[in-house]
Amino acid sequence: MSHSMPLLRRRSTGSQSGSDHETTFDVPSIRATLDNSVHMDLFKKEVLIFIHRLKLPRWRAIPFTEAPQITITRISGALTNAVYCVSPPPKYLHHGGYRNLPHVPMETLASKGGAKLPGSQMAPIHVPLLLLRVYGPNTSQIIDRDSELALLKRLASRKIGPRILGIFTNGRFEQYLKSTVLTKEDIRIPETSSVIAKRMRELHDGIDLTLEERIAGPGVWKNFNKWLPDAKHVLLKLDQIAKYQTLDPNGVAPPWTSKSILRADWNTFLEGAYRYIDWLEIQTGGASGARKKLVFAHNDTQYGNLLRVDPPVGSPLLLPVNEHKTLVVIDFEYASPNVRAYDIVNHFCEWMCDYHDPKRPQDLRSERYPSDEDCFRFVESYVTHNIDSYENMEAIDAHINELLKEVLIWRPAVSLGWTLWGIISTTLPPEAEEDADGFIDIGQATGPESKSADAAVGNNQDGNIMAADPFDYLDYASQKASLFWGDMETLGIPIPDGVDMDKAMYIGKPWKWRQ
16 A cells, blocks of 8 residues: 555654664673572672672772672562562661762862761762673573573663663673563553553664664564474473373373474474465565564563553652653563564463462463454554554554454464563473483473572572572473464364364453473
């Protein structure tokens, strides 16, 4: 469809095209690995050592002898990494700590609001909170950390996301934003959902893609091709282990296999995936059609990555026109070029999740997927955000309906990607070995009752900080695969022979299968 004028007339969001307007940020880094499996007392000392080596502002004033007074708290909601809030000793939170300034006259300190203490030259320090991110043990095969850091610097040049303060081998320190993390119920509130849509539109329009990124195409297929070999390797290991295990007499579920995860064997799963990809290319006008619609996408807007910032008094964010900007998206580890519809429908799929469920945080509740009304409201807010003129309502309605259709046809791509992610994120048990008597020792099975090495960290300030992670990545992958097959049938795409469609999951309907 051709138009004599742009479909929608939009106001400028303040972004500038071209790399000439981007600023280069130098972030201090060290080659050192932080061990977050040690006792909390030792962990605090190691964290402070890393802070000093990275020369983080203000924190360097805290002596090592005060390490026990640091507070480190796990921030729940992150699956790929262990994420913590690092707080200084209490006296440094309210200008109670002091540092020596031997070469500054006391009169100067007093004139600048410094403390004038008898017989000394001291100035008050306010040490800010830090966000500490320690990468999960299996993430190196999922995320290219060099590319991620380059992306974060790129975002910083546009003032998007928290500031990166320091980098070490298996993690980083970031600016801590005083905020509240959204919940699974928050994102369902109509007003909040509309704000998320607006912020997503601003992100999509705020970062210009390079020519190389456009040529490479949607990031979902780049990850799909990258993760396939690793997923196949994990599934082969699981099938090998399953040969030596049977149903436990106590009723514990049998070990996972490739067929129980994918609802089909590996080759049948691939056949279904490529049937969908071929069908999608026809629907979207081929690879060139998808490249034309690429934007910079976050690709992981689950509720735990959405913060509502608490602005300080006098902040421009308190103005009614900027109220929606108090919502901030974090964690850009999976960000990449994708079509708008992929980022939108990935967010819709996150409505089905409850990552804080104490027993089964991996479960997908298909009946909680947004209703048609919810989807329309979100897409309408997205399309109409920052529009100056509503002179062509028919064109606007057409754009909304077109995007809603794209959301539906890209939904299986979301399930495909997270299926592979769940498989390669799991921790395999030890290699099966045969002892001198011919018995097989296969170690602990990887199944619904197994523990992931990407362990959750509790708030226990006195003991070991590592605790069992109840999130079962293989169970999650199996549910994503079930969603994929259900959407294939819904879209009318032929299902290969050999798929267990009795265990397919359909959007909007309660799901009865758990493994």
